[in-house]
Amino acid sequence: MALYAIYGGAFDPVHCGHLAVACHARDVLDADIALVPTGDPRHRAPAHANAAQRVAMLDLAIAHQPRLRIDTRELQRNGPSFTVDTLAELRVERGPQAPLAMIVGADAFAGLPGWQRWRELFGLAHIVVASRPHPAPRPATLEAEIAGRQCREPARLHQQPAGLVLELAPGDWPQSSSDVRQRRADGLTLAGWVPDAVADYIARHGLYRRES
Numbered sequence: 001m002a003l004y005a006i007y008g009g010a011f012d013p014v015h016c017g018h019l020a021v022a023c024h025a026r027d028v029l030d031a032d033i034a035l036v037p038t039g040d041p042r043h044r045a046p047a048h049a050n051a052a053q054r055v056a057m058l059d060l061a062i063a064h065q066p067r068l069r070i071d072t073r074e075l076q077r078n079g080p081s082f083t084v085d086t087l088a089e090l091r092v093e094r095g096p097q098a099p100l101a102m103i104v105g106a107d108a109f110a111g112l113p114g115w116q117r118w119r120e121l122f123g124l125a126h127i128v129v130a131s132r133p134h135p136a137p138r139p140a141t142l143e144a145e146i147a148g149r150q151c152r153e154p155a156r157l158h159q160q161p162a163g164l165v166l167e168l169a170p171g172d173w174p175q176s177s178s179d180v181r182q183r184r185a186d187g188l189t190l191a192g193w194v195p196d197a198v199a200d201y202i203a204r205h206g207l208y209r210r211e212s
Contacts (some may be wrong), residue, residue, distance in 0.1 A: 003031040003103040003158045004094060005128065006071065008083060010177065011037050011054050013202060014061045015194045017175040021130045022068055024170035025103050029128065029154050033103070039074040039081035048181060049207050053073045060197040071190040081093045087124040099158050101126040101166075106135035113141050122149065126157045126164045184208035 007022050018035075026033045037054050049057070055072060062068040073089065074081040083102065090100055102125045104112075109129045112118050121127065122145065149165045151157075157164055180193050184210060190199040202208060 001095075001098045001158075003029055003099040003101060004034070004090075005029060005031045005103055006034045006036050006086065006090070006125075007103040008036040008038060008074070008086070009060055011035065012048050012177050013180055013194055013198055013207070015053070015055045015175040015177060015180050015198075016192065019061060019065070019195070021103065021105070021168075021170045022062075023065060025128060025130070025168060026067050028168055029101065031101065031159060032069065032158075034069050035062065036071045036073040036074055036086060039077050053201075053205065053207065057194075057198045057201055060201055061195045063197070084115070084117045084120050084124070087121060091124050097161050099126070099161055100124065101128050101157055103128045103130060105130050106132045108204055110136040110138045110142070121147060122146075122163050125162045126166065128157075129165065129167045131167050131169050181208040185210040 005017075005025060007025070009018065011018060014035075021037060022033050022035060025031070035058055037051065037058060051072075057077070058070050061119060062070070074086060077085075086098065087102060091098075094100060101146075106129055109127070112121070115121070122182065146165045149163060151166055152163045154166060157166060175193050180190060182199065183190060183193065184202060193199075194202070
């Protein structure tokens with residue numbers, strides 16, 4: 001069965017770094033990638049753009065990217081939204097033997113022990129870590145959990161349903177959504193930071209302007 005991967009985040013807004021990670025993972029893993037905008041995550045501040053706006057920007061960003069899609073299930077939940085619930089739903093939908101992966105950034109991965117029911121994640125999916133030059137240090141509890149799970153061959157993720165940890169190097173993209181929002185508030189160009197269609201959408205809808 002084909003590997004299927006999810007890549008979650010606020011995408012507030014989606015930027016070129018997000019797309020670099022998603023496209024690199026798609027090509028290296030030979031997998032369809034679903035971008036999953038967060039609903040009400042407990043571990044970060046609320047989104048600045050509303051759900052419909054974030055989805056619209058994602059739709060524009062991936063319009064010409066094959067094998068990338070959007071999964072809005074977390075936006076449709078009432079109350080807090082947890083990644084473990086999303087993976088559990090996908091596991092039921094795709095079956096117990098279907099290869100499933102979750103893509104996370106290196107810093108988010110280092111914070112995994114703070115996630116809801118985090119150890120259950122390894123039984124539901126593989127974890128693909130988008131590495132960066134200077135990632136946050138990993139706590140001992142996480143290092144102990146991933147001992148024996150790490151692999152270097154993407155093909156192995158197709159051969160079992162869950163449980164492996166693979167690190168990818170999608171390139172050094174300095175953008176963050178907070179940087180994009182700050183540039184917009186400062187009246188700076190977003191060219192090269194977000195796709196052109198997303199920059200146009202932000203301008204048309206007056207998003208992320210400095211409040212007077």
